[in-house]
Amino acid sequence: MxxxxxxxxxxxxxxxxxxxxxxxxxxxxxxxxxxxxxxxxxxxxxxxxxxxxxxxxxxxxxxxxxxxxxxxxxxxxxxxxxxxxxxxxxxxxxxxxxxxxxxxxxxxxVLLSYPVLRSLALSPSPPPSSAPATAFRLVQEIYPGVPYADAAAEALPAFHAYARSGSAAGPAVYANYGRVEDFANLRAMGVNVTGAVVLARYGKIYRGEIVSNAAAAGAAAAVVYTDSKDYSGDRWFPDGPGMPPSGVQAGSTYRGIGDPTTPGWPSSAGCERLSAAEVATSGMTPGIPSLPVSARDGEAIQRSIGGQAAPHDWQGGEGAPVYRLGPGPGFLNLTYIGNETLAxxxxxxxxxxxxxxxxxxxxxxxxxxxxxxxxxxxxxxxxxxxxxxxxxxxxxxxxxxxxxxxxxxxxxxxxxxxxxxxxxxxxxxxxxxxxxxxxxxxxxxxxxxxxxxxxxxxxxxxxxxxxxxxxxxxxxxxxxxxxxxxxxxxxxxxxxxxxxxxxxxxxxxxxxxxxxxxxxxxxxxxxxxxxxxxxxxxxxxxxxxxxxxxxxxxxxxxxxxxxDEFLPFNYISYALELQGSTKTLEDEVLGMPVTFTPLYRSIEELEKAATNIDKEKKALELEVGLVGRRKDPLKVRELNDRLMMAERAFTDREGLFHREWYKHLIYGPSLHDDYGSNSFPGIDDAIQKAKSLNISDSWRFVQHEVWRAARVVTQASRVLHGKLT
Structure with missing residues (x-):
């Protein structure tokens, strides 16, 4: 009801x-x-x-x-x-x-995810200590004077959709925003994440990446909290716009796009579907349990963590405890049971x-x-x-x-x-x-x-x-x-x-x-x-x-x-921007065996094609505007179709390497942050991998990605020209 x-x-x-x-x-x-x-x-x-x-x-x-x-x-x-x-x-x-x-x-x-059971308890020290554990309530408090308390009570408990069901326990380790570089810094500082329950804060990358990064580092589970430094401000709701101390950011941890059971095809009636086991092993859902918690609960966990102090830029706001890295002695016991069901x-x-x-x-x-x-x-x-x-x-x-x-x-x-x-x-x-x-x-x-x-x-x-x-x-x-x-x-x-x-x-x-x-x-x-x-x-x-x-x-x-009779698309500015993006990537690999000449040449052709179609459009606008001249709707339509279809040419049927659903070779998400945006994502992915491996095959793959990008830019030029070779 x-x-x-x-x-x-x-x-x-x-x-x-x-x-x-x-x-x-x-x-x-x-x-x-x-x-x-x-x-x-x-x-x-x-x-x-x-x-x-x-x-x-x-x-x-x-x-x-x-x-x-x-x-x-x-x-x-x-x-x-x-x-x-x-x-x-x-x-x-x-x-x-x-x-x-x-x-x-x-x-x-489609396959959706709902919470069935959530629990989180904090012990001041690991087993076999007999010290009593504190169980978190995991409740967002209804603020005073709320005009619809009954409706608020209907809200689902805050959870991470598609989080792995199960229980995990381990010493708490603080991992800042849970980015790849944050876990690298923990390793450099001698902090062992294996078997720990990671505490990370929201704010820089997609929550699904936070949990996946924790799993990749060997963590048993992840707790992601809303740090008051980032979300509360001077006053919190209802007196101010900030997040109240009990506020929790819910959200999905799925790293794919679309229905998890139909990757790449529509989830229409009677269609082919992946099994639950196939979804679980697809790499698109986290391999460990996780929970989102409030600033209040996150700070309580922070106070239980010892070890060396976290770096200055990992610290909280005014009045927060000193953030330390751990592991422990605070010990977390987390359980999450979810229900994944077709809805x-x-x-x-x-x-x-x-x-x-x-x-x-x-x-x-x-x-x-x-x-x-x-x-x-x-x-x-x-x-x-x-x-x-x-x-x-x-x-x-x-x-x-x-x-x-x-x-x-x-x-x-x-x-x-x-x-x-x-x-x-x-x-x-x-x-x-x-x-x-x-x-x-x-x-x-x-x-x-x-x-x-x-x-x-x-x-x-x-x-x-x-x-x-x-x-x-x-x-x-x-x-x-x-x-x-x-x-x-x-x-x-x-x-x-x-x-x-x-x-x-x-x-x-x-x-x-x-x-x-x-x-x-x-x-x-x-x-x-x-x-x-x-x-x-x-x-x-x-x-x-x-x-x-x-x-x-x-x-x-x-x-x-x-x-508008003529589509107001401007591909000249597009070409100029691609030149700048290419220069940024080129500067990143100076001294490496990679040349961006093919990409620069294709962008030059794009600029010429964009300039030519712009001239065509202006000439046709004058032509159809002359008194006594009949408009040629087919000419207008054909020119508009070239403007419309040029963006399609930036896609490649093979998609990004290991991310085949993403077909666009100019704009795509960052490999380690789905919220982030990269120009030429395939080239950027290849550069980051080559830097970590630094072997000749990896740099040859960077060159391959440069050629792929050059080919789609060339195709866009040909679409704008509108003539066969």
């Missing part, structure tokens, strides 16, 4: 402010109202242009609508595969249908069919499932997606029709390993490879102030142009672009090499140009019980203006790609 949130005690003031992007600007509102009246009364001299409709789209933003969607989506914890998440899927489907977009559900049966997940999809090119798709995606309430992650993005749908529904009633088809996708089971999006991409791979213009992803639309974007490089300019048209939700005197370029980000636009969210299958598996957008960077209550509507209303976005701005930028990018 679904527990509904009692909203009587929630401050609803922000829901009353309906200003589109936060500025009480009479001039902007009047212009928008006038435009709507003209369209309604049919007083425009000619059919409105696409640009007119795009301006109208921006004027239709409504922060009250975004807030209502978020409130509805976060009434109960909704982990993938649960009835509460099925209810959330029904809500999304109803909201899309209400916007006049027929919606449907694409279901898959049904539901992707909700809808589309607006294109008027001129219905077989060309601009895809907007966001996931719905959450470890608990998911106000930031992911339902701020879901609320923004539904807000866009409502605005586009209103545009349709005013007569707008997109040139190309717009597809809305609300994914399931992202938190477990990008499962919903990956299964859908694998099932529709050939259609998407030939028809997808771009994939536009928003996961955490709002976690705080400050705009962030990551893209494949040909889409950089379209993001910049969109932010120049949307008002900054935190400074009404300027546009988002102004605050963005004045931020302290060393690199304005990131790249999509990591596998942190649902763009991975689109970019890294089939080579679709993609975007990922958000307001706010990391937020302290990530994946905890406290990522709820109250946190968002008090700290994340009190007036919901950031939600509206996120929807405006996201929607405007989609409209530009769907409506």
């Amino acid at each position: 679904e527990t509904r949130m009692d909203t009587s005690s929630v401050d609803k003031t922000p829901l009353l402010d309906r200003t589109a992007t936060g500025a009480p600007s009479a001039r902007r509102l009047s212009a928008g109202v006038l435009l709507i009246l003209l369209l309604l009364l049919g007083l425009t001299a000619s059919p409105p242009s696409k640009a007119t409709y795009h301006s109208l789209f921006l004027s239709l933003g409504d922060n009250a609508t975004a807030a209502r969607h978020l409130l509805a989506l976060t009434r109960s914890p909704h982990v993938a595969g649960t009835p509460a998440n099925a209810d959330a899927a029904s809500y999304v489907r109803s909201a899309l249908s209400a916007a006049s977009f027929p919606a449907h559900v694409a279901s898959y049966d 049904t997940i539901e992707n909700v999809c809808a589309m607006i069919e294109g008027e001129d090119e219905p077989d060309r798709y601009v895809i907007l995606g966001n996931h719905r499932d959450a470890w608990t309430f998911g106000a930031v992650d992911p339902n701020s993005g879901t609320a923004a997606l539904l807000e866009i749908a409502q605005r586009l529904g209103k545009l349709q009633k005013r007569g707008w029709r997109p040139r190309r088809t717009i597809v809305f996708c609300n994914w399931d089971a992202e938190e477990y390993g990008l499962i919903g999006s990956t299964e859908w991409v694998e099932e529709n791979k050939e259609m998407l490879a030939s028809r997808a213009i771009a994939y536009l992803n928003v996961d955490c639309a709002v976690g705080g102030p400050g705009f962030h974007a990551s893209t494949t490089p040909q889409l950089d300019e379209i993001i910049k142009q969109a932010t120049k048209k949307v008002q900054d939700p935190d400074n009404f005197s300027q546009m988002v672009y102004d605050s963005w370029v004045n931020s302290n980000d060393s690199k304005l636009i990131g790249r999509l090499g990591g596998r942190g969210t649902d763009f991975a299958a689109f970019v890294q598996h089939i080579g679709v140009p993609s975007v990922d957008l958000s307001f706010g960077g990391g937020y302290p209550v990530y994946h905890s019980l406290y990522d709820d509507f109250v946190w968002m209303q008090k700290f994340g976005d009190p007036l919901f203006h950031r939600h509206v701005a996120a929807a405006s930028i996201w929607g405007l990018v989609a409209l530009t790609l769907a409506d």
Whole structure:
């Protein structure tokens, strides 16, 4: 039975402010109202242009609508595969249908993981000591005044999905952030990890890598805690935005992509599947038990560890105990029993069919499932997606029709390993490879102030142009672009090499140009019980203006790609960036028997091809714009197809070495951190291995990877040229 949130005690003031992007600007509102009246009364001299409709789209933003969607989506914890998440899927489907977009559900049966038994006890010394052990409660405390305590009580206990079931005991060893280099430093300092229970803190790499690194070092189990230095700040929730002392970051430890039982193919009904034993030995799930714990529990374990003091940069914040390395004398006894079971997940999809090119798709995606309430992650993005749908529904009633088809996708089971999006991409791979213009992803639309974007490089300019048209939700005197370029980000636009969210299958598996957008960077209550509507209303976005701005930028990018006659892709900047990335790799292997000449030559050809297609596009724009000249839609279509397909050419069917699912040879995740992003990941992997082995065969393999990258860049050049050799 679904527990509904009692909203009587929630401050609803922000829901009353309906200003589109936060500025009480009479001039902007009047212009928008006038435009709507003209369209309604049919007083425009000619059919409105696409640009007119795009301006109208921006004027239709409504922060009250975004807030209502978020409130509805976060009434109960909704982990993938649960009835509460099925209810959330029904809500999304109803909201899309209400916007006049027929919606449907694409279901898959996939392997999900749920906790059955968790226990963790700390003894002050190892057996056979008779000193009493302290058992940790492993409970996230419900904060005072919470308006939905009954719903909070329904949340699953914090756990690591796909952690190995079993019991382990051993002396505690502190391993900082659990990175490969942290374990190397422990070895250098003479600390033996074999048979120990590793204590590591969240914050630098993917939790699945932390546990796997601990297993590789010989640990019996791993405990990963939320260090107050990294997550709590000066004040914790509900008085401040920080993680409370009992807060725990849940999450998956699966290192693969998609359903673990169907690696590389869709988990459709009656399909081939790996057995549970095959999944367990695939190397994609950790080989040891693990548990996530709170800052309070983590510091209690820290106080039990002796031995030499940890290095300065491994220490905690002010007031924390001195962190020591161990092993012991504190002795941990950990048990985790999980239930891995096939469960049904539901992707909700809808589309607006294109008027001129219905077989060309601009895809907007966001996931719905959450470890608990998911106000930031992911339902701020879901609320923004539904807000866009409502605005586009209103545009349709005013007569707008997109040139190309717009597809809305609300994914399931992202938190477990990008499962919903990956299964859908694998099932529709050939259609998407030939028809997808771009994939536009928003996961955490709002976690705080400050705009962030990551893209494949040909889409950089379209993001910049969109932010120049949307008002900054935190400074009404300027546009988002102004605050963005004045931020302290060393690199304005990131790249999509990591596998942190649902763009991975689109970019890294089939080579679709993609975007990922958000307001706010990391937020302290990530994946905890406290990522709820109250946190968002008090700290994340009190007036919901950031939600509206996120929807405006996201929607405007989609409209530009769907409506512009010529795709606004720029491959010249792509080539220039690849030159810089190549130089970085070359500098890393100076003096080694490796030449990057083949890659430099291929990038030069890419730059020439990009320059030529840019000239072609400008000439064709002039040609079709001449009075009395008939447009040649086939020429426009053919040129756009080359722009669309060039990204596909950066993929290779063999994929990365020992990571074959990742087909993109330009952007892919770091070998030892799935959150990290590398340019030319295959070359980088080979360089790191060659440095550790330093034998001639390893350097020859680096050269092989350089040639592979050069070949895909050459193929992209040929696609842009559009001529056979």
